[in-house]
Amino acid sequence: MIDLALWKRLAILFVCLVGLALALPNAFYSRAERHNDAMTAIERGAVTTPEMAEDIAAWPEFLPSGVVNLGLDLRGGAHLLAEVQLADVYESRIDAYWPEVRDTLRDLRDTVGTIRRQNGPGDALSVRISEPAGLQAAVDAVRGLSRPITSLSGVGQQDIEVSGSGDTLTVRLSEAERAAIDERTLAQSLEIIRRRVDEAGTREPTIQRQGGDRILIQVPGIGSAQELKELIGTTAKLTFHPVRGETRDPNAPVSADQILLPDIDDPERFYILERTPVVSGDDLVDAQPGFDQNGSPSVTFRFNPAGARIFAIYTAENVGSPFAVVLDDQVVTAPNIREAITGGSGQITGNFSVEEANRQAILLRAGALPAAMTFLEERTIGPELGQDSIDAGQTASLVAMAAVVVFMIASYGLFGVFATVALGINVALIFGILSMIGGTLTLPGIAGIVLTIGMAVDANVLVFERIREELKTARGPARAISLGYERALSAIVDANITTFIIATILFMLGSGPVRGFAVTLGVGIMTSVFTSIFVTRLLIIIWFERRRPKQIEV
Template sequence: MLYFARWKITLIVLVILAGIVVLIPSAFTREQVANWPSFLPKKQMVLGLDLRGGAHLLLQVQRSSLIRDRLQTLTDDVRQKLRDEHIGYQNLSSRGQAVQFTLRDPADAEKVMTALKPLAAPIQSGMLSGGTLSEVSLSQNNGQISANLTDDGIDHRVRSAVDQSLGVLGRRINALGTVEPSIQREGSDRIMIEVPGLQDTARLKEVLGQTAKMTFHLECADGSLQQALQSRPPAGCEIAQPAEANEQPVLINSHVELSGDDLVDAQPTFDSQSNQPIVSFRFNSRGASIFGRLTQENVGKRFAVILDNKVITAPVIRGAIVGGSGQIEGNFTVESAQNLAVLLRAGALPANFDVVEERTVGPSLGQDSIRAGQIAGIIGLVAVAIFMVALYGILGVFADIALLVNVILIMGILVLLQATLTLPGIAGIVLTMGMAVDANVLIYERMREEQKLGRSAISAIEAGFSRAFATIIDAHITALIAAFALFALGSGPIRGFAVTLAVGIFTTLFTAILVTRLIVSIWVRSRRPKVVPI
């Protein structure tokens, strides 16, 4: 058991050297590492918000805006159903959480309720119980029909909006070039965002605060803008306000001809003639087909691009645009064009959000945390080292060497994985130090027992490693199960702790079973001890 083939020794040494080499860039600044030759490793330790500083935002779904959008959709659905069934109605409007209208002929009430019944069909709630709920409830009284949004349905929409927004927000933040942002749900209607290293919270809020709901509308042909401003827009039309204060509103069809869902790419660029920043976009095959047909059939009309209910641009269609690509012109700066492209590429948020909490963690706090973690780690390492030497003598020194290798490998693996190191993660490393020597304690105590039974020193040492192996594996597997459970069910700091704990378990097995055994093997070969010095 104490014999090591040459290839095994080489492999163990290479692993240790690799851990040291991977850690070297973390000892230098980013500017210094950037100037290194390309063949040298450049990955550095990724520090979390509590260590590096950065931006912290807490977003909350605007329930009112979500209800308003849902009412608009419900109103359009009700209008379409009534038209399909050729049913006369009047005073179709929304109020509170309901869409109401009056039948011209009360005798059509039963026919209307049948036509609108699909709108009130139960949907899957998505909960663990697998239950269903109704988003809409229908009622009628003497020809007065009401379609009400239920509270359960609204709550379901809020939860769904949060779920959908997690991915969209993640893509937007990653597009800004940040590293390891933390995006987590808090409660049923909130999302917590932490971006280490980002101090420009204004730009972060600008990018995250927009829903980026992009739609394309044709200009309304049933009336003029002046008439709509003086009285009200014609049926099926609405006044879209401009994004810039010095621009005029546009009277557009309420019907959405195309949406941002059909976009596959958006990039900031410059106009070839004016050299002004613009945003070029490209549709998917479906969007390209619709875009080509619309531009072909509506030459001479204005085609408005609406972003978050504001007109970005409304150019006149000069001719058919095939190929599915176009450009958005406006009073863009280079940064605003880039931000808009980021929003469009990431996708639209399903609801508006309010910033209910904003915090900027300065780097000084992070340095204090790092210093405190370093002190705790050094104290823990020294205390464990002294304890092992006092209890096991020269074998304790070997365990301390393995412990130092263990810490190096943990840090190296975290760098390779680009896992975020947080303050709880440092706590996980300190805890691993105590757990790491547990394996050596089991081995050494087994050696002591074998020696008391009359075995020779070499036989006792071999028995210590071989017979403690199963116990070590069992103990670390149970700890690994706990780490996986913390990572799967936890979030934020808990995950940071779980990652370092899990990595520490694997490195502990490597150092206790291979590194310590290799050191002891070299010592036995050189000293040929008659007794185990315990």
Template sequence: MLDFPKWKIWTIAATLLAGLIFAMPNFVPASAWPEPLPQGQLNLGLDLRGGSHLMLEATADDVLKARLEALEETVRTELRIAEGGAIAFTDLSQGRDRVSLTVTNAADLDRALSVLRRVSTPVGGITGTRETEVSNNGPRITLQATQAGVALAVDSAMAQAVEVIRRRIDELGTREPNIIRQGTNRIVVQVPGLQDPDALKSLIGKTAKLEFKLVDVDADPALVAEGRAPPGSQILPSIEGGTVVVKRRAIITGDQLIDSQVSTNENGQPAVSFRFDSTGGRRFAQATQANVGRPFAIILDNTVISAPSINEPILGGSGIISGSYTVATANELAILLRSGKLPVELKVVEERTVGPDLGADSIRAGAIASVLATIFVAVFMIITYGRFGVYSVVALIANGVLVMAIMSGLGATLTLPGIAGFVLTVGAAVDANVLINERIREELRRGRAVVGAVETGYREASRTIFDANVTNVIAAAIMFAFGSGPVKGFAVVLTIGIITSVFTAVTITRLMVAGWLRSRPKSLVL
């Protein structure tokens, strides 16, 4: 009990000193804190710091439309590369929930049906349930989306949308955003510290669907003026005003994009450079080689942002998008392209801004609750256990410092539920000392000597303390794994507090008790 090697004492002291150093930036102004030392501070959540809250919603119709567009392109590709030779077809079109086409040669009908049935994959591996049902009426083939297929498409689109939104917000340098799905077709986005929900909506609300299409130079201007595009073409608005007629089929899309950065054009104006992967670079090179002298359109979310001419083949797999950009708008476009396109359009159904004043009130209330809880617990421990109660209070303060230090070092976010978790750890921390002290009392009543009673009390109570705290950590881990943002914040603080409380309540108090017992007290009143 009294044997504390010097290396162990120095290790404990170094741990407490490191905790103090990592926690101090939360109390000392940045200008007064030396630069070489750790600078990390607690990140405050939306309820403490203020920020923006958005609820986004996708409709099943929008998801189905995106799914049908992808299906149409898949049908076109599969029939072109079908085994036994390309299958000719006409009148490929979309309906409300279906894609249909007409096979030109009746002899190819069975082969076309076989190819298109392979396109329709089973839903969740369930035999007989497919994403689309393939049927025909003579040479006319229809691929109709099933209810199970639509549900799967919605689930997949929302999961992908969460990741795209997360990448976009992370690119802003925002720390600890809370992005979670709610229900089947909603996403809640909370960004602490961002007081401009319009800027947030502008960034995450854009689909960012990038396409490169050839301009239809043969379109009849008179028909275009009437809003009628030639077959195989479409009329799109231009960011510079007016409209542009482009081919419906994209020569390449942003799916093959691997990087985009803010740069400058030949005139020194802000622009966005982009780079394709090997497959995209090869397709881009082939398309520009075959269309030298023709204009092509760069399209973002069905709006033409540039329509330059192909003066020479672009073989490097990269290029520059120029326009009337500022550095800020060019950076926003670069972020959108890097993060990838949203699989479906998301509409804002709820938005609000949490002001910093409300956050300050929450911090003040939480701080008061924490201080009062610590004071009441400290008074109780000192009155009940005397000197050993004082040791428990010292360990309790050390525990609070270590919790703050670890959270600051990890860059964890403190929320209002997190403050509640901290208050709970105050009780959990002294609970270990109550077990130890009561066990020492029991051993003294049995007639053990002072040193023997203290040693037995720590040894026997430590087993119970470790077992109890392991179950608490398991419960906190489950809350973190399955809970939403506020619950996760509570679980993080609780887990860290439980782990540090075992160290402070057992090891640090034992060190202080051992130091006192070296004076060989003849009796102990506890």
């Protein structure tokens, strides 16, 4: 018989109703999205404005509010391809060795004489000694500073190579250490960019590595590529340096262990600072916009315990000396240390606007990029182009659905009508699931939905054709319908499992648009099997119980 237990009927109806409820916000996309954006802003600590309160009230709280996120090609936004300057990281890494090398060679002063750092390539540390006879001893001592590489690819190798010639000792990074730095730098850059974009409240960005030193960034809904560059292209590197002097000469000579940086408020004023910072933004755990004692916008920051300890020790030992706060290679302020700063927190003041203070806080809170980036490609996709893509996708979907509906009704009559109703529920379930999982819909994703519409009736065709065959031999229409579903089930499951496997492979191995297509195709396969096997069958059973026909035509 074709009867279904009551609990099965209720379960099928429950799934359909939940799917329709989850898909409903997409029919009122702008209202639901404004509601979600306002709620997110409040959760991030924003002050509730009348406009935000109006947006929150625009959508009922008791209804689901999740919507399908629109990708870059549908919503418009910014596209960037950035190249990470890994050479900067090599230079910074080798520069960090100078204090250790200096202290080590000072302990051998009787053997090597005086030591002086020499200018040279950025990825090498050159130190000249006054006693060439002690060069080998110096090389052996500095070689003891090397550390084993912890990455899997560099197991058993050291991070530096030390050599000597004449009266000069040279320290370079080993090739294995460079490879490990490349991996770490790209991974850190990806994470920091993602955190910065998320802090700005953008929706469903695409951030992925391309090649050995490039990163692809696509952010839907952002105004322009320039706006995105300003958000992620700044290194926002915060460091604290001892001050050794001031000058008005931009070409003032400085030693190899010093740097010359301009004042952020007075470009004609320059500070001579020690190259190696006492503490850096890597030790920051929080940064927030605020106001100083004069009511001017500022940025407050807080160190982790290690940074706070170093900061406290240095300020205690250098009371009365000037101390420079450097942000992105510009001196923000250089006050004298009046007393030891032991609280682990501080404040950056300057000629900030409220927007600049907020942006700097976002950048510092997200962390400093380990290296600068060069933008090789930038593109802005306007909302108008995105709307054109949506309109084209809607047209394609409607045409596909209309063609399928006409074919099914013409071929199977009333049973074709049941299949059409199930098809509409199927599309709603797809959008409901995508909304629930926070999926992103792209133009290839729309193609996946259109393909699903065509594939969704395959199972119904198999069942209906099987019912036709059973009507010739079975005893009565009820038996023919029951056998039709029973004997078509294995073919339906086999066909859809193989397609689902392909969708899974596309998702795992693909990226960007390919994954968007795979997601909608995979979700569509699951919903089409459900609607074909259960929803269509429930509709046929309800009709059959009400009409009790002696004969049926499929």
